[in-house]
Amino acid sequence: MTGFRTVVVGTGFIGPVHVEALGRAGVQVAGVVGSSPEKSIAASQRLGLPADYKTLDDVLADPTVDCVHLTTPNRYHFDQAKAVLQARKHVVCEKPLAMNSTESAELVRIARDSGRAAAVAYNIRFYPLCHEAAARVRNDSLGSLLHVTGSYVQDWLLKPTDFNWRVLAADGGELRAVADIGTHWLDLIQFISGRRITSVCADLRTVYPTRQRPTGPVQTYSGDTPADVATEPVEITTEDCGAIMLRFADGANGCLWVSQTTAGKKNCLRFELAGSKQSLTWDSQSPNALQLGNRDRPNESLVRDPAAMEPTAAAISSYPGGHNEGFPDTFKQLFRSFYGAIEKGILSDPAPYPTFLDGHHEILLCEAILKSHRQQRWVDVASA
Ligand SMILES: NC(=O)C1=CN([C@@H]2O[C@H](COP(=O)(O)OP(=O)(O)OC[C@H]3O[C@@H](n4cnc5c(N)ncnc54)[C@H](OP(=O)(O)O)[C@@H]3O)[C@@H](O)[C@H]2O)C=CC1
Ligand SMILES: O=C1CO[C@H](CO)[C@@H](O)[C@@H]1O
Structure with a gap:
């Protein structure tokens, strides 16, 4: 990638992942911005970047910055993405795109009017074998799609003493586990299957209606709250887990289980797509193998290898077979796709990356x- 200058806003868990992946994708990172000027300077030093920008306003005022990546908590996404687009810069926003559909609809409109590219960081699409699965659906290897099942489970919020801004509806949104991790699965499955989910039937549960909040800040995945840290009880309305039955546009159906309270599952997304000829099974904790399920011949395991994959999957695979690729590589590939599309003049849907319309x-x-x-019944999904 030549010529792009990008700034990353947010310096917690995923901000530095963006910084590293941008560098690996060949995009110049011009700086990082935290929640205060002091934190911006400290993060710049930590990440070995110039400390030219103290706030988002500094970034927006600089015409040499082409693009801004937003890796802040969910409640800031709308205002920040809007400001970036209105400053006529490209934007990559972390998921979920906004706190509600009024906000996300407005962002879609602003992005369209801006003539700038706008992506949501649904990075899991960019595991090469997820692109391979999508190509195999398109080339009819599976036959007609019958059903799709799977889960996304973690354990970092298993204890009532585990705390993060995500558990608060005001910071993360009214839905938590589903919005935070379930939407990765839902985006991925719609990308792979090429079909929209049209109706849902959900049963969710808040395992801990009260959690203990440390009186200081807590970073994502920071582990157990130390015993000597003062805490206060906080009422929780967001869900820890839940099941969602799904109907797809062409009559296929399925279900998703989401949980942030499953001991031993650190960050585990699984799916099984069942077609009339073959099924595909994948697990994000072993992302370099895709299982092909056959009825009349032995099952097969496709190990990630550019020489053996469909062209669209090989194109986002940087290393030969046997040299494992993982979570950080998905961001690199997403950013290559995003900036590569801008270079080709692709600034809106359909695009090779998840757009604000997808978000x-x-x-x-x-x-x-x-x-x-809430109503304990099937509900149709509104059209975007
Ligand atoms: N695609 C993926 O795989 C992942 C996506 N995410 C998404 O990324 C976002 C951030 O999550 P995560 O990194 O885990 O959260 P963290 O809490 O670890 O980090 C959030 C960062 O945002 C900063 N921040 C808060 N408010 C502002 C502000 N107004 N301006 C600038 N910076 C601000 C915080 O600074 P400070 O600490 O100084 O307050 C902190 O550096 C979320 O939307 C989440 O859903 C997260 C993880 C993985
Ligand atoms: O992919 C992810 C990994 O876990 C994080 C913490 O729950 C999520 O926010 C994120 O989207």
Whole structure:
């Protein structure tokens, strides 16, 4: 990638992942911005970057910055993405795109009017074998799609003393586990299957209606709250886990289980796509193998190898077979796809990366899921 200058806003868990991946994708990182000027300077020093920008306003005022990546907590995404686009810069926003569909619809409109590219960081699409699965659906290897099942489970919020801004509806949104990790699965499955989910039926559960909040800040995945840290009880309305039945546009159906309270599962997304000829099974904790399930011949395991994969999957695979690729590589590939599309003049849908329209669709899905849970019935997903 030549010529792009990008700034990353947010310096917690995923901000530095963006910084590293941008460097590996060949995009110049011009700086990082934290929640205060002091934190911006400290993070710049930590990451070995110039400390030219103390706030997002500094970044927006600089015409030499082409693009801004937003890796802040969910409640800031709308205002920050809007400001970036209105400053006529490209934007990559972390998921979920916004706190509700009024916000996400407005962002879609602003992005369209801006003539700038706008992506949501649904990075899991960019595991090469997820692109391989999508190509195999398109070339009819699976036959017609019958059903799709799977889960996304973690354990970092297993204890009532585990705390993070995500558990608060005001910071993360009314839905938590579903919006935070479930939407990765829902985005991925719709990308692979090439079909929209049209109706949902959900049953969600808040395992801990009260959690203990440390009186100081807590970073994502920071582990157990130390015993000597003072805490206060906080009422929790967001869900820890839940099941969602799904109907797809062409009649296929399926279900998703989401949980942030499954001991031993650190960050585990699994799917099984069942077609009339073959099934595909994948697990994010072993991302370099895709299982092909056959009825009349032995099952097969496709090990990630550019020489043996469909061209679209080989194109996002940097290393030969046997040289494992993982989570950080997905961001590199997503950013290559995003900046590569801008270089080709692709600034809106359809695009080879998840767009703000995809992000808006995920918010509409979340709203249908919450409504379905509250009313305990099937709910149609509103059209984007
Ligand atoms: N695609 C993926 O795989 C992942 C996506 N995410 C998404 O990324 C986002 C951030 O999550 P995560 O990194 O885990 O969160 P963290 O809490 O670890 O980090 C958030 C960062 O945002 C900074 N921040 C807060 N408010 C502002 C502000 N107004 N301006 C600038 N910076 C601010 C914080 O600074 P300070 O600490 O100084 O307050 C902190 O550096 C979320 O939307 C999340 O859903 C997260 C993880 C993985
Ligand atoms: O992919 C992810 C890994 O876990 C994080 C913490 O729950 C999520 O926010 C994130 O989207």
